[in-house]
Amino acid sequence: MDSMIIAYDMNINYALLILLVGLTTASWVRRFMRKRLERSKRIDPVLRPIIATIVYYTIVVIVVVAVLARFGIQTASILALIGAAGLAIGLALQGALSNVASGVMLFYLRPFGIGDYVDADGTAGSVVEIGLFATEPVTA
Numbered sequence: 612m613d614s615m616i617i618a619y620d621m622n623i624n625y626a627l628l629i630l631l632v633g634l635t636t637a638s639w640v641r642r643f644m645r646k647r648l649e650r651s652k653r654i655d656p657v658l659r660p661i662i663a664t665i666v667y668y669t670i671v672v673i674v675v676v677a678v679l680a681r682f683g684i685q686t687a688s689i690l691a692l693i694g695a696a697g698l699a700i701g702l703a704l705q706g707a708l709s710n711v712a713s714g715v716m717l718f719y720l721r722p723f724g725i726g727d728y729v730d731a732d733g734t735a736g737s738v739v740e741i742g743l744f745a746t747e748p749v750t751a
Contacts, residue, residue: 633674641667
């Protein structure tokens, strides 16, 4: 009985260590990515925080799966659940995700930039912000 308590206590300690090191590393990597991306001239300023946040949450998910694996939980089923949830969310947000895809294409193709004058579907004005979901012009 004592050896089982000691083994479980060690698992908790290792899991807490993995969690602490993983979350610290994720925060450090996010700060590092933001600083590196700020210096980059090739990456759009709007995309910089998005990229850093995606990297952060990817590391957090990996850390949580590693902690659960430390307790002996089958991580394959958790990863399958995450994939199925992603698919369900993707199908539910199909319309919004098409707008996100359009926003990404605007960032990539750059048909216009901030400060440009555009006339689209009866709305004309200077572009003040280009986002993933919408582009905001200031109308005259």
